[in-house]
Amino acid sequence: MKSFYISLIALFLTAGAVQAQEFSYGIMGGLNVSKVNNALGGEFSDNKINYHVGLIAEFPQGDKWSFEAAAFYSGEGERLESDGAEQTVYLRFINVPVHFKYYITEGFSVHAGPQVGFLLNAKQSFVEDGDREEIEGKVNSSFALTGGLGYDFGNGLFIKGTFDLGITDLFDNVDFSNDERTRTGHLSLGYKF
Template sequence: MVKKLLVVLFLGLITVMNAQEESIRFGAKAGLNLANITGDGTENLDMRTSFHIGALVEIPLSDKFALQPELMYSAQGAKFEFSDFGLTDESTIKLDYLNIPVMAKFYVVEGLSIQAGPQLGILLSAKEEGEDSIDGEYEEDIKDFVSSIDLGLNFGLGYQLEAGIFFEGRYNLGLTNINDDDEAVDDSSVRNSVIQFSVGYKF
């Protein structure tokens, strides 16, 4: 699957090189992440509110279709709370990624687009930070237990103003099991799940 995604990214770069220079628009965007981890044993996890920021290029293919590769820093993960028998534990799983989405865009009407496309995520760091009633505050590096590659699919909507400002809403469905703990007793499967709201500007 990684090879297939790399082929898609490569074809996107070829399209960039062949597109007319005056029709390409570069831009930047940032916004809100509502991130979570779903799958086996994640019932007690809640959304982590965080952010994303990065750059993009929009390549028109026709009046209705465009391709939009992006390079994004995305802070993801989840939050955990436990309280029972006088014991408490509140922690945040912080997974930071360099994400490379390639979005296909269809303009329904002028300015309004439906978007979908694959995403390659490269893990930059993974930590668990929190406080419990036994050890107090703690911080643990968990990068060795998280897969270094995360593949996903994005679905969303976007609206572009004539002035260059645009707004996007997107859902990232994780396809890769990010559990990479070889010593785990059970072979649990967990995946990233992220809702994103962005505002940006195209030059």
């Protein structure tokens, strides 16, 4: 139920932004570096490399401010060693971030905001057999805080770097010390029409 309310808030933020007179839309894609981390700590050394691709729209609210909303497929997860065996966790999301964007100078911007991630599937594999098995007890969606930097080149091309910090547990459990949350860095290249 919590995920429903979070999604509803994101929808209202996007709907408010759509009322802007001008907007641009486009496509983007790029590289992900991700990890599934315990809330109480962990390192980024077991990161997994993957990709993302999707759609983006920007709704100017003045000379310096704008709203930016996106919907994109994102491959996430991690590689780790467990009981002497290498294990890989594969997570596939449709992420929907809504960013508040501020242009520091012409073209250069900072952005931050909430993101809802809808989990398509969660699998894991072990080196011994390499088969991917469904992870039991996964939740359907996650919520993250996001922020980053971007540069618009003025001809439609843009580049942006964003870091997502998951704040909801990916798997059903009652022990807070076992909460697993995503940490993902995105490096995106795109084009706005």
